[in-house]
Amino acid sequence: MTRVVYCNGPFGWPHSTTWMGPIQDTIRSHCPALRPAHYTHVKATGPDHMNPEVRSFHHQDTFTWSHVVVDAASRHAAIIDPALDFDPVTGQIETASAQRLLEYIETTALQVDWILETHVHADHLTAAAWLKDRLGAAGTSPRIGIGRGVLTVQRTFKQKLDLGDEFAADGREFDALFDDGAEITIGNLSGRAMSTPGHTADSLSYLFGNTAFIGDTLFAPRSGSARCDFPGGDAQVLFDSIQRLYALPDATRVFLAHDYPPEGEAPLAETSIAAQKAGNIHVRAGATASDFVEMRKARDATLGMPRLFWPSIQTNLLGGRFPPANAQGQSYLKMPLGGEALESLQLKPAP
Numbered sequence: 001m002t003r004v005v006y007c008n009g010p011f012g013w014p015h016s017t018t019w020m021g022p023i024q025d026t027i028r029s030h031c032p033a034l035r036p037a038h039y040t041h042v043k044a045t046g047p048d049h050m051n052p053e054v055r056s057f058h059h060q061d062t063f064t065w066s067h068v069v070v071d072a073a074s075r076h077a078a079i080i081d082p083a084l085d086f087d088p089v090t091g092q093i094e095t096a097s098a099q100r101l102l103e104y105i106e107t108t109a110l111q112v113d114w115i116l117e118t119h120v121h122a123d124h125l126t127a128a129a130w131l132k133d134r135l136g137a138a139g140t141s142p143r144i145g146i147g148r149g150v151l152t153v154q155r156t157f158k159q160k161l162d163l164g165d166e167f168a169a170d171g172r173e174f175d176a177l178f179d180d181g182a183e184i185t186i187g188n189l190s191g192r193a194m195s196t197p198g199h200t201a202d203s204l205s206y207l208f209g210n211t212a213f214i215g216d217t218l219f220a221p222r223s224g225s226a227r228c229d230f231p232g233g234d235a236q237v238l239f240d241s242i243q244r245l246y247a248l249p250d251a252t253r254v255f256l257a258h259d260y261p262p263e264g265e266a267p268l269a270e271t272s273i274a275a276q277k278a279g280n281i282h283v284r285a286g287a288t289a290s291d292f293v294e295m296r297k298a299r300d301a302t303l304g305m306p307r308l309f310w311p312s313i314q315t316n317l318l319g320g321r322f323p324p325a326n327a328q329g330q331s332y333l334k335m336p337l338g339g340e341a342l343e344s345l346q347l348k349p350a351p
């Protein structure tokens with residue numbers, strides 16, 4: 001039987017070849033610079049494991065793509081970047097969108113091993129905790145994972161939101177904090193985390209077979225790249241992360257976290273490394289870091305605050321849970337106030 005070998009050696013990932021003989025001979029001949037230390041990362045799989053199934057769900061209110069990646073042979077799966085429905089005017093939180101994911105999981109008889117966040121999003125509230133609870137009640141126990149950089153994001157916003165000592169900012173809300181290169185298994189499908197910061201400090205891409213879930217590292221080619229002006233963002237760092245993605249094979253299927261289509265066009269969930277390198281309006285292959293950083297800084301200076309910034313950050317820092325309720329069962333979100341009039345309007349203590 002023809003099988004495929006892949007590894008995360010020095011030539012990028014996945015680095016694949018047909019495996020006919022002893023695995024280490026094949027790797028040495030195809031990948032001569034591979035050091036023995038890399039052998040621990042070598043995986044041999046059937047062809048299906050290079051081509052996982054992916055089903056994408058569009059969250060219209062926030063232009064978010066949520067994805068379900070499936071190991072077809074075992075029917076195990078991971079959910080990536082699920083969204084809650086939130087009305088910032090009324091404070092109402094609904095789950096119709098997350099329910100669609102759940103229905104898909106149930107009707108296709110999937111077992112969810114992971115709920116994965118590409119980063120602490122600033123534009124939608126994550127449904128990770130809600131899905132974990134629902135799936136847990138149904139007898140499975142998915143784990144919520146995010147990049148270890150979430151610790152930096154938690155510390156930053158603990159201070160900005162004055163969250164107090166009850167918020168430990170030690171990542172305890174998540175079941176796994178991934179470092180660059182961390183292995184993540186879905187059934188028999190072995191993938192890995194790739195650190196891709198720049199948009200945020202914790203941004204991470206997930207690689208499974210020939211698929212990459214890149215969060216906001218890049219948008220669709222016609223839309224370019226994500227802003228880098230949030231706390232912890234850095235355009236030079238994002239440029240370097242994009243170069244890491246561009247080192248993946250051209251045929252890698254690239255799944256987006258958002259799409260903002262022009263009027264009359266359908267949102268795009270999937271593109272490829274080749275399409276990004278050839279046509280991304282902000283960073284084609286061969287673009288210079290200085291041009292990118294200059295463009296990004298000029299563009300970021302024109303962007304307003306995302307509509308759901310404070311509710312999203314505060315919820316997503318907690319993996320999709322909400323601050324503890326008071327004695328009446330009411331939970332609250334905070335936002336820091338500012339503006340020229342703040343000082344003169346602040347209530348003074350009674351004399």
Ligand SMILES: [Fe+2]
Nearest residue numbers: 121122199216
């Ligand atoms: Fe984002």
